[in-house]
Amino acid sequence: MLRLIKYVIVLAGISFLISYSLFVFLNIGLRSQKNDTFPVINELVNNNENIQVLFIGSSLAQNNINPIVFDSVTKSTSYNFGYPGAKIEHSQMIIKRYLNSNHPPPQKILIMLEPYVLDTTLEINFPVQYYPFYKDTIIYNFVSKYDPDIKFIKKFPFLGVTKYNDYLKYLGVSGVLFPNRLTSKLLKGFEPLDKNSWKENNELPKNRTKELLISKRKLDPEIKRLEEICKLCSQKNIQLYFILPPTYKGKREKNYNPDNFINDLKLIVEKYNIHLFDNSDIDLCQKKELFFDYHHLNKKGADIYTRILANLIN
Amino acid sequence: MENSNQEKLYKIFAKVFDNPNLIIEPQMTANDVDGWDSMSHLSLIVTVEKEFGIKISGAEVMRLKNVGDLLELINNKTK
Amino acid sequence: MLFNSYSFILFFLCVVLLFFSLPSRFRNILLLAASYYFYMQWKPEYGLLLAFSTIISYYTAILISKKKFEERKKYIVACIFINLSILFFFKYFNFFNDNFRSVFSYFQLSYPIPNILKIILPVGISFYTFETISYLLDIYYERREPEKKIITYAVYISFFPKLLAGPIEKSTNLLVQLNTVPEFNYERIVEGLRRMLWGFFKKIVIADRLSLMIDPVYSLPSNYSGVYTLITCYLFAFQIYCDFSGYTDIAIGASKILGYDIVENFNFPFISKNVGEFWRRWHLSLSNWLKDYLFTPIIFKRKGWKNYALVYATFITFLLCGLWHGAKWTFVTFGLLQGIVISYELMTKSIRKKWASEISTKLYNNISLVLTFHFIVFSFIFFRADNMHNAFEIINRLIHFNFNSHILSEFNKFGMFSLGIVFLTISFMHFVERKYQPSLVGFNNNIKINYIFNCITLTLLIILGYFHPQIFIYFNF
Known part of the structure; x- marks a missing residue:
């Protein structure tokens, strides 16, 4: 019996050691990856430069604002920290994590908002992209709320590789072996969308809109989270902007009506001295050629809108 | 009588399996003989029926476990 | 409980530890309990089906072994018929019903028998039904004596490693071994x-x-x-x-x-x-x-x-x-x-x-x-x-x-x-x-x-x- 236990322990020990080394190896590769939103998370965790303006939010930030255009207009340094499908808690985590690093706080933070960010029924998108950063307390606390796999990785790092799918393994290996061949679609976090592919059917699920805009009770915790962000920023002397980005007016969803949402926002805006810009109905919203779908601008649209926004802020 | 039945049966085996040097023992089963598949099993039983002039029913075939059983069946039927 | 799940590994570990620490006369009881526990994780009702099939084949086997060869046929046919009917009902009823309906409608006749909604196939039924039949036929063809102890027979049919997807065990292999006492052996x-x-x-x-x-x-x-x-x-x-x-x-x-x-x-x-x-x-x-x-x-x-x-x-x-x-x-x-x-x-x-x-x-x-x-x-x-x-x-x-x-x-x-x-x-x-x-x-x-x-x-x-x-x-x- 003892002999058997010894046999199994030694066997498992060797295998765990090898798989842990591979896990470390893959993490090195993944942290230098340029695919997907890895560059954004890297910028968040490893950045030591001084960024003056942060763009925060979901794909509405990621696809609509081009920091390079913004910088050229305002003569500042900015970075787009938009993450696909990010909700307010996600944005809060990103702001917290950025302020936690060893560099001066930014002067301005622009949060892109729309009624949908209040929907907390959805989990975070692609939590796997955060796995290589599981040792980072702020990131871990946020991701572990939604994804038990990252808890497993933290508890059993020697088995962590079992939670990496083939795609992550591929990215990890290529990150280590071919670091020079990696390219990113992102421009300082901004992901330009192809101007040629207007997606007619790409609407948001209708039932979500309805539920969100009617039942106000559900929104409260999320509005509170926004308030926490406001407090944090006012402590650090950061000017906060709430922005409702443009949406195409050609054929709207019937229930889309941001008025309730804006009223909610107004309560905090006055209290914390925040600038609120509702751009959801500006002139550019009539021009189909600037949009990728009803909610996202294409590259050309993003450049034009960024210019407009930059002038507003200045 | 019984010995001659045995000799005759072994000759049938040699013929069916196309192997004059085939050594057959009473306790041997289909697994012990190369090429003893369903096809040769069928032709074996058919040949036995013809050569000994007996009828063997399906249920009787199913009850055979080895060569010895077959020999015993033949002995009983030719009595 | 899938073989490739953590709960199976835990279950199996417990069974092994108990198996080797219990006196040998309780081992088959343990295996039977473990097998039924394992099986009833899928759907408890189907455990009854398994037990039913086991009990009738056990008694049929004992019954026919006492009869002469010529008299056995009707009992064996009846028992196999019952086992196959269960299999047929759960696995093939809707399929044949659908096809008969299409044939009837082709000739523009009305077809009254509706499909039974949502028959969930009891997992492993094809495997254990075949094992039961093989056991009965082995008795019928006098290839073996019927098993005396119902527990041992029930373990043979329900033995959990092979219950869900085989191998389809012949009674002349596993059933014989279940009557012996395995030792704890490192190798x-x-x-x-x-x-x-x-x-x-x-x-x-x-x-x-x-x-x-x-x-x-x-x-x-x-x-x-x-x-x-x-x-x-x-x-x-x-x-x-x-x-x-x-x-x-x-x-x-x-x-x-x-x-x-x-x-x-x-x-x-x-x-x-x-x-x-x-x-x-x-x-x-x-x-x-x-x-x-x-x-x-x-x-x-x-x-x-x-x-x-x-x-x-x-x-x-x-x-x-x-x-x-x-x-x-x-x-x-x-x-x-x-x-x-x-x-x-x-x-x-x-x-x-x-x-x-x-x-x-x-x-x-x-x-x-x-x-x-x-x-x-x-x-x-x-x-x-x-x-x-x-x-x-x-x-x-x-x-x-x-x-x-x-x-x-x-x-x-x-x-x-x-x-x-x-x-x-x-x-x-x-x-x-x-x-x-x-x-x-x-x-x-x-x-x-x-x-x-x-x-x-x-x-x-x-x-x-x-x-x-x-x-x-x-x-x-």
């Missing part, structure tokens, strides 16, 4: 563990990864290029092999740890030189069952027909073999394809021998091997497809052999990376099994190789496994 346990580990490797590393690549193609064939569809068809042969033989390895390993040897189910099926041989190497326990209790009785009943009896028996056997896998036209087609080719092989046996001697035997064998493998891969299309339409759509993609697809990412860098892993792991499996037999018996002799091999397998399992438990394909049958 046996290490061997059993290694066998289980190997099974997990095949299932979790190869079969589950392949399932991720293959399932989307079979659900939407029109999205994929002909080339990728072709690759998928080949890969499916390996998926089903690794899935089923992986399951069997786990079953055999688990039994071995407890001290019982259950039968092997595979013997390098893909090196077969003809389709008949393939069925003597693939799912052996089912093939042997069909041969012993269906094919052989038929040919001797019709022995006057000479060789046509063989063809007739082949068709019936493979038709039922197809239907055994499930109540679908795709499985019927799969069975018929096998029947056609095996009949051809039976009728041309002597001619083919001549061909082989005319060209060199080695060349002939290699050609046969390639042809057989391709036929098997082709027939597996019907095995895997959800319906006939789907199968023909796949075949259509194969005919229009092209690189065009709606999804262009099949052959990108990541796609090649995945295919690379698949290729390497299948090669590793092939190398190991060819060298040491599928049962890995060759490993016993060399402790060092043994250790290194276990280490490599475990490491590969951890770093390449796909750890989101997937059901075993053969649980559906």
Whole structure:
């Protein structure tokens, strides 16, 4: 019996050691990856430069604002920290994590908002992209709320590789072996969308809109989270902007009506001295050629809108 | 009588399996003989029926476990 | 409770510890309790079905053993009829009902019998029904005495490692062993563990990864290029092999740890030189069952027909073999394809021998091997497809052999990376099994190789496994 236990322990020990080394190896590769939103998370965790303006939010930030255009207009340094499908808690985590690093706080933070960010029924998108950063307390606390796999990785790092799918393994290996061949679609976090592919059917699920805009009770915790962000920023002397980005007016969803949402926002805006810009109905919203779908601008649209926004802020 | 039945049966085996040097023992089963598949099993039983002039029913075939059983069946039927 | 789940590992550990710490007279009771607990995790009601089938076959066996051979027939027919009716009701009722309805409506007649909604197939029913029948027929043909102790018999039918998807045990093997007392044996346990580990490797590393690549193609064939569809068809042969033989390895390993040897189910099926041989190497326990209790009785009943009896028996056997896998036209087609080719092989046996001697035997064998493998891969299309339409759509993609697809990412860098892993792991499996037999018996002799091999397998399992438990394909049958 003892002999058997010894046999199994030694066997498992060797295998765990090898798989842990591979896990470390893959993490090195993944942290230098340029695919997907890895560059954004890297910028968040490893950045030591001084960024003056942060763009925060979901794909509405990621696809609509081009920091390079913004910088050229305002003569500042900015970075787009938009993450696909990010909700307010996600944005809060990103702001917290950025302020936690060893560099001066930014002067301005622009949060892109729309009624949908209040929907907390959805989990975070692609939590796997955060796995290589599981040792980072702020990131871990946020991701572990939604994804038990990252808890497993933290508890059993020697088995962590079992939670990496083939795609992550591929990215990890290529990150280590071919670091020079990696390219990113992102421009300082901004992901330009192809101007040629207007997606007619790409609407948001209708039932979500309805539920969100009617039942106000559900929104409260999320509005509170926004308030926490406001407090944090006012402590650090950061000017906060709430922005409702443009949406195409050609054929709207019937229930889309941001008025309730804006009223909610107004309560905090006055209290914390925040600038609120509702751009959801500006002139550019009539021009189909600037949009990728009803909610996202294409590259050309993003450049034009960024210019407009930059002038507003200045 | 019984010995001659045995000799005759072994000759049938040699013929069916196309192997004059085939050594057959009473306790041997289909697994012990190369090429003893369903096809040769069928032709074996058919040949036995013809050569000994007996009828063997399906249920009787199913009850055979080895060569010895077959020999015993033949002995009983030719009595 | 899936074999590839944490709860099974915990369950199995408890059973093993209890098994070896209990006095031997309680062991069969423990195994029975564990097996029913294991089975009733799926759906408790179906445990009753299993118990019912066990009890009637147990008493029928005792009853007929006291009768003369001539009187036995009616009892055995009645008991087999009851067992098959249960199987038929759960597995085939809706299928035949649907088909009768289409026939009736074709002649514009009304058909009154409605389908029974949502019959959930009791998992393992095809396997244990066949075991019950094999036991009854063995008694009927006087191949063995009936088992006296009902607990031992019940363990034989419900023994949890093989309950859900075989191997289909003959009463002359496992039932005999259940009457002996296995000792705690270090070598046996290490061997059993290694066998289980190997099974997990095949299932979790190869079969589950392949399932991720293959399932989307079979659900939407029109999205994929002909080339990728072709690759998928080949890969499916390996998926089903690794899935089923992986399951069997786990079953055999688990039994071995407890001290019982259950039968092997595979013997390098893909090196077969003809389709008949393939069925003597693939799912052996089912093939042997069909041969012993269906094919052989038929040919001797019709022995006057000479060789046509063989063809007739082949068709019936493979038709039922197809239907055994499930109540679908795709499985019927799969069975018929096998029947056609095996009949051809039976009728041309002597001619083919001549061909082989005319060209060199080695060349002939290699050609046969390639042809057989391709036929098997082709027939597996019907095995895997959800319906006939789907199968023909796949075949259509194969005919229009092209690189065009709606999804262009099949052959990108990541796609090649995945295919690379698949290729390497299948090669590793092939190398190991060819060298040491599928049962890995060759490993016993060399402790060092043994250790290194276990280490490599475990490491590969951890770093390449796909750890989101997937059901075993053969649980559906």
